[in-house]
Amino acid sequence: MIGYTPTTTDAPRPESGAAGIRVFRYTKRALELVWRTSPWLLILLVLLTVVAGVLPAAIAYVGARIVDAVVAAIAIAQHAGHAGGYMLYRPLLAWVALEGLLVAAASGTSRMTSLCQSLLRIQLGQRVNVMILEKALTLELTHFEDSEFYDNLVRARREASVRPLALIMKTANLAQNAISLISYGALLIQFSPWAVTILLLAGVPSFAAEAKFSGQAFQLFRWRSPATRMQTYLETVIAREDHAKEVKLFGLGPLLLGRYRGIFDKLYGEERSLAIRRDAWGFGLGLLGVMAYYGAYAWVAIATVLARITLGQMTMYLALFRNGQTAVTSSLSAISGMYEDNLYLSTLYEYLETPVAPPRGTLPAGPQPQDGIRFERVSFTYPGADAPALQDIDLHIRPGQSLALVGENGAGKTTLIKLLTRLYQPTSGRVLLDGLDLQEWDETALRARIGVIFQDFARYQLIVGENIGAGDVRGFDAPARWQEAAEKGMAAQFVEALPQGYNTQLGKWFRDGRELSGGQWQKIALSRAFMRSEADILVLDEPTAAMDAGAEAEIFSHFRALMHNRIAIVISHRFSTVRMADQIIVVDQGHIVERGNHAELMAVGGIYAKLFSLQARGYQ
Numbered sequence: 001m002i003g004y005t006p007t008t009t010d011a012p013r014p015e016s017g018a019a020g021i022r023v024f025r026y027t028k029r030a031l032e033l034v035w036r037t038s039p040w041l042l043i044l045l046v047l048l049t050v051v052a053g054v055l056p057a058a059i060a061y062v063g064a065r066i067v068d069a070v071v072a073a074i075a076i077a078q079h080a081g082h083a084g085g086y087m088l089y090r091p092l093l094a095w096v097a098l099e100g101l102l103v104a105a106a107s108g109t110s111r112m113t114s115l116c117q118s119l120l121r122i123q124l125g126q127r128v129n130v131m132i133l134e135k136a137l138t139l140e141l142t143h144f145e146d147s148e149f150y151d152n153l154v155r156a157r158r159e160a161s162v163r164p165l166a167l168i169m170k171t172a173n174l175a176q177n178a179i180s181l182i183s184y185g186a187l188l189i190q191f192s193p194w195a196v197t198i199l200l201l202a203g204v205p206s207f208a209a210e211a212k213f214s215g216q217a218f219q220l221f222r223w224r225s226p227a228t229r230m231q232t233y234l235e236t237v238i239a240r241e242d243h244a245k246e247v248k249l250f251g252l253g254p255l256l257l258g259r260y261r262g263i264f265d266k267l268y269g270e271e272r273s274l275a276i277r278r279d280a281w282g283f284g285l286g287l288l289g290v291m292a293y294y295g296a297y298a299w300v301a302i303a304t305v306l307a308r309i310t311l312g313q314m315t316m317y318l319a320l321f322r323n324g325q326t327a328v329t330s331s332l333s334a335i336s337g338m339y340e341d342n343l344y345l346s347t348l349y350e351y352l353e354t355p356v357a358p359p360r361g362t363l364p365a366g367p368q369p370q371d372g373i374r375f376e377r378v379s380f381t382y383p384g385a386d387a388p389a390l391q392d393i394d395l396h397i398r399p400g401q402s403l404a405l406v407g408e409n410g411a412g413k414t415t416l417i418k419l420l421t422r423l424y425q426p427t428s429g430r431v432l433l434d435g436l437d438l439q440e441w442d443e444t445a446l447r448a449r450i451g452v453i454f455q456d457f458a459r460y461q462l463i464v465g466e467n468i469g470a471g472d473v474r475g476f477d478a479p480a481r482w483q484e485a486a487e488k489g490m491a492a493q494f495v496e497a498l499p500q501g502y503n504t505q506l507g508k509w510f511r512d513g514r515e516l517s518g519g520q521w522q523k524i525a526l527s528r529a530f531m532r533s534e535a536d537i538l539v540l541d542e543p544t545a546a547m548d549a550g551a552e553a554e555i556f557s558h559f560r561a562l563m564h565n566r567i568a569i570v571i572s573h574r575f576s577t578v579r580m581a582d583q584i585i586v587v588d589q590g591h592i593v594e595r596g597n598h599a600e601l602m603a604v605g606g607i608y609a610k611l612f613s614l615q616a617r618g619y620q
């Protein structure tokens with residue numbers, strides 16, 4: 001079997017569940033959340049809780065009156081024969097009718113509660129998910145690349161959207177049981193205060209065990225999170241269309257499934273051991289409750305025989321005891337459940353409270369508009385990486401110039417673009433646009449200046465037009481602008497030949513979706529970059545790798561014509577493209593090793609000249 005073993009090194013087992021997290025800290029926040037989601041449903045829920053709390057004691061009381069009425073009626077009948085007639089049964093029937101009504105009310109209350117609950121669950125689920133997604137929009141790219149953070153996000157999404165309601169329902173359940181217990185206590189104390197004490201104490205050991213195991217369950221949940229993430233990922237690979245081709249052809253299916261099973265087996269072992277311990281302790285300690293109940297039973301029965309209480313009272317006390325015990329156990333498990341929900345909710349709030357850098361700059365323009373882009377001694381190391389991806393980069397590109405970046409895979413070309421677009425901050429040095437540090441630029445003003453297409457551009461499962469329009473949100477729905485951009489990006493011709501033109505659904509996730517060829521997708525992405533008609537810096541990271549040679553040549557002549565007084569930056573492994581640039585930079589292991597135009601670099605006879613000749617020879 002293929003062994004992916006989720007070991008404890010995947011995620012350190014956190015210390016005791018209670019440590020560091022103040023239990024019940026989140027109950028108040030969950031209440032606020034529910035209140036903001038729907039105050040009316042919450043108020044209704046509170047009212048129903050009170051009613052549901054009082055009803056059981058009322059039913060038990062009426063039950064006792066029925067038995068006493070029966071006993072009284074039997075006694076009268078024995079003395080007076082059937083002479084009493086209807087009058088004999090009247091009080092009895094009235095009590096029976098009342099109990100019927102109370103039971104009907106209890107059932108109505110419970111239905112209404114579950115209706116409120118379903119409605120709240122739907123609304124809360126939506127609200128929490130929107131909160132999670134809104135937060136996601138404020139995060140930095142580095143957050144998404146951090147696996148621990150990603151775990152938190154997945155956990156928050158998967159679990160926490162149902163937890164706030166669960167917490168509220170348990171709070172309601174607790175309140176309902178507390179009200180019931182007070183009302184039972186009020187009736188039972190007439191029999192003996194000791195009975196009330198026994199009732200309360202019998203549930204305590206179960207509670208202690210339950211609280212302990214809830215903490216352990218949460219630790220397990222956290223610990224297995226990386227493994228669960230691997231499982232989810234394997235599900236995607238095995239069962240999604242974009243991976244299906246390779247999975248089939250390489251025969252990866254059984255191998256991946258084996259790994260999937262392996263993870264399950266490992267996780268199941270842990271789960272099972274916890275479940276068994278939890279239930280064994282639950283059963284053992286639950287026996288205490290049973291003993292307490294039957295002890296009380298004997299006591300009440302003897303008291304009845306000794307005529308200290310009536311037969312009706314006996315049935316009432318027994319019912320109270322039995323119901324009371326259920327109420328104690330269910331309050332205790334509600335408390336331990338709340339503890340668990342609190343722990344889970346802590347992951348939601350941990351995620352929602354992830355610190356994000358405040359909006360950095362505020363300036364909409366730089367002091368030297370004709371200065372263009374400058375890199376000044378820029379170095380950058382990816383978070384968690386040992387070696388810098390870029391080191392001591394100095395670079396200057398003026399408006400109207402084009403720059404090509406050349407270098408081996410992994411040299412640092414894309415990283416340079418990520419710094420230029422402020423997706424990352426330099427570890428040292430600075431990047432300037434129009435004489436102003438990128439960090440001081442207002443985000444929107446900066447984004448409006450730059451149009452960029454990365455090699456791993458997004459393929460949105462939307463219609464063609466929107467795929468192009470995504471390049472500029474203002475033109476997302478504007479067919480005239482789609483068309484204009486598509487012409488610049490060389491996509492117009494094939495798009496117009498599609499059955500529904502710009503309204504054709506792309507991708508396979510939705511009905512009638514069409515798949516495009518690699519080169520066609522690239523043309524769509526290129527058109528997307530051209531949507532930024534006001535952008536004066538256009539960055540294309542291997543934009544034509546999947547295009548045929550004719551298309552590539554045409555795009556670049558087109559591109560140069562459009563780039564008047566703009567800055568064009570191209571990363572390409574095709575030297576036919578690269579040679580057209582005004583300035584060419586060769587990047588090697590994070591350093592700039594050569595710079596100049598094509599003729600200059602050929603004259604130097606360095607890496608560029610070697611690579612160029614190598615490729616040129618291939619075409620001869």
Ligand SMILES: Nc1ncnc2c1ncn2[C@@H]1O[C@H](COP(=O)(O)OP(=O)(O)OP(=O)(O)O)[C@@H](O)[C@H]1O
Pocket residue numbers: 145382383385389407408409410411412413414415416
């Ligand atoms: N998100 C990331 N986190 C950590 N390291 C990264 C990340 N992206 C890239 N790297 C590393 O940084 C180095 C430079 O990568 P970069 O993507 O800039 O190379 P490139 O020159 O664009 O390569 P290619 O020609 O293959 O596209 C590589 O060693 C890569 O492993």
